[in-house]
Amino acid sequence: MGSDGMDVGFLGLGIMGIAMARNLLKRGFKVTVWNRSPAKCEELAKEGASIGSSPADVVKKCPITIAMLADPSVALSVALGPDGVVEGISPGKGYVDMSTVDSGTSSRIAEAVAAKGGDFLEAPVSGSKQPAEMATLIILAAGSKSLFDKVRPAFDAMGKKSFYLNDVGGGAKMKLVVNMIMGSMMAAFSEGLSLADKAGLSQQTLLEVLELGAMGNPMFKMKGPSMIDGKYTTAFPLKHQQKDMRLALALGDELAQSMPVAAAANETYKKARSLGLGDQDFSAVHQALAHEAANASDSAKAAA
Known part of the structure; x- marks a missing residue:
């Protein structure tokens, strides 16, 4: 199903957002963009996007707005x-928040x-920079079923599969389980990798x-070859991975679900953050273990 020149707003042009908005433009959507720093908007305006002056302005102009x-x-x-978005919302308009947040945040916005x-x-x-650029993201949606049906052509332009997970909170929780x-x-x-190295193996x-x-x-x-070379180019920051581990463990506490493996992994990410690796790729957790070996x-x- 094509876009038929469908009007879509897009808020947030970071690593992920700019790639996703660009894929909508490529597929023939009419896209109105907004970003806190306007330079990214100018970049997409050259590729055919319109620019909104605020989130409320974008929502007023477009039947569906994505963030x-x-x-x-x-x-x-x-x-x-x-x-903000809510200032511009009126009956019949849809807001699709694709950010990774906890289910409490989603519920507040939904209300x-x-x-x-x-x-x-x-x-x-589910997916970071490269899948965003290649339109192979996996989309975990929950909330209004009629809006899900309307926005499907846009999801198809940005990802390889979208799932509908019922009530608001289902998407957020599924994302936390996947990232955990x-x-x-x-x-x-x-x-x-560290054990193999220490044992004299390749x-x-x-x-x-x-x-x-x-x-x-x-x-x-x-990730393996670059980890062996000690290179951790950021596709998904380690501090965000640790935040998702923490949120998943909190969900486990709430539901009395035992998660000993995730809890131990979270300690390793915390150690990596304490070594100043938070802004590097999450694969830099390897450095925390290499650091341990060196110490x-x-x-x-x-002692000798």
Whole structure:
């Protein structure tokens, strides 16, 4: 199904947002953009986007507005603040928040949108910079089913599959579960690379063995070689991975679900943050383990 020149607003042009808005333009959508720093808007205006003066202005102009913002505090200020989304919402208009936030934040925004007669959908994504650029994101939507049906052509332009997960909160919780598994896997992978190295084995050979077996996966294949080289170019910041581990563990507390593996992985990410690695890619959790190995060998030398 094509876009038929559908009008869409887009708020937030960070690493993810700019790639997603660009894919909408490429697929023939009429896109009106807004960003806190206007330079990114100018870049997309050259590619055919219109520019809105505020979130409220964008919402007034477009039947559906999508947002991709950094965190819960930004999501709340853009939605509920002065000249924000809720100021521009009226009956029949839809707001789709694709930012990764906790379900409490989503619920607050949903209630404010509903109070003005608008439709709301939370739709966090699984995937970082490269999937955003290649339009292969996985979209985890929850909230208004009629808005989900209306915005499907836009989701199809930005991602490879979208799921409808019923009531608001379902998308946010699914995203936390996915990121908790991802973070735990990355921590275990880092431990394995460090152990292989310490045992005098080739880390490169370990990658090949993993790739050929049942544990072969795109994340190990993509991140492994650069981790061996000690390079951690940021696609998903480590501090955000640790925040998602923390939120997932809080959900586990609430539901009395035991999560010993995730809890241990979270400690490793906290250690990495204490070493100043928060802004590096989440694969830099490997450095926290390498640091541990270096410290152990230093103390062994001192003891000798």
